[in-house]
Amino acid sequence: EAQVTQNPRYLITVTGKKLTVTCSQNMNHEYMSWYRQDPGLGLRQIYYSMNVEVTDKGDVPEGYKVSRKEKRNFPLILESPSPNQTSLYFCASLEGLGFSTQYFGPGTRLTVL
Amino acid sequence: QKEVEQNSGPLSVPEGAIASLNCTYSDRGSQSFFWYRQYSGKSPELIMSIYSNGDKEDGRFTAQLNKASQYVSLLIRDSQPSDSATYLCAVNPPLDSTLTFGKGTMLLVSP
Numbered sequence: 559e560a561q562v563t564q565n566p567r568y569l570i571t572v573t574g575k576k577l578t579v580t581c582s583q584n585m586n587h588e589y590m591s592w593y594r595q596d597p598g599l600g601l602r603q604i605y606y607s608m609n610v611e612v613t614d615k616g617d618v619p620e621g622y623k624v625s626r627k628e629k630r631n632f633p634l635i636l637e638s639p640s641p642n643q644t645s646l647y648f649c650a651s652l653e654g655l656g657f658s659t660q661y662f663g664p665g666t667r668l669t670v671l
Numbered sequence: 672q673k674e675v676e677q678n679s680g681p682l683s684v685p686e687g688a689i690a691s692l693n694c695t696y697s698d699r700g701s702q703s704f705f706w707y708r709q710y711s712g713k714s715p716e717l718i719m720s721i722y723s724n725g726d727k728e729d730g731r732f733t734a735q736l737n738k739a740s741q742y743v744s745l746l747i748r749d750s751q752p753s754d755s756a757t758y759l760c761a762v763n764p765p766l767d768s769t770l771t772f773g774k775g776t777m778l779l780v781s782p
Contacts, residue, residue: 591770600774601715601759608768616769617673648714657703657763657770662714 560585562663564649570669571639579634579666581649589652590632591616592624594645601648607632639670673698675762677773685781690747692776694760697741703763704736704743709775710756719745750780
């Protein structure tokens with residue numbers, strides 16, 4: 559079954575404690591992306607990766623890091639989380655750049671106290 | 672600046688009616704347009720994509736694109752209560768590898 563998985567699904571943490579949200583896809587897709595979704599602000603792209611070792615900033619990259627060492631994995635790293643990073647995070651993958659086959663993961667709800 | 676505008680709603684329609692959802696975008700020259708459906712607490716799901724001016728139909732869904740007016744819409748015919756969700760419009764700006772989403776329109780279909 560084609561899928562994008564994220565872990566953890568829910569996380570409550572404290573300010574400044576480094577965390578990593580993992581994302582994995584089993585479709586051999588080249589393009590992967592991270593979004594955050596906030597009430598009233600919609601879905602905004604954080605970072606994206608067009609292939610292994612190729613990453614670029616989206617619209618709201620501040621406070622986040624990513625890496626793409628393997629094609630299937632695209633972890634999102636918060637080195638020093640702050641309360642304004644409390645949000646619902648989605649990982650997505652798609653084949654090529656057409657966006658017509660974009661699959662989203664189930665989401666990670668992060669709360670930073 | 673990349674902007675995609677949608678009316679936040681909620682848009683309320685009775686079961687069986689046509690729901691019309693609208694979206695405008697700022698980047699003239701954008702070529703790819705998408706509609707996603709998102710149920711509460713779930714991830715977005717792609718339901719329609721459109722690239723050329725005019726209408727594109729898929730079952731009960733019709734996407735309409737007018738590049739001159741920078742306008743894209745989604746019509747849902749014979750609306751069902753199960754169509755109640757937030758509908759997100761997304762645009763791939765020109766020469767850009769990202770996708771810009773609108774804030775979404777909540778649709779409520781009453782039995």
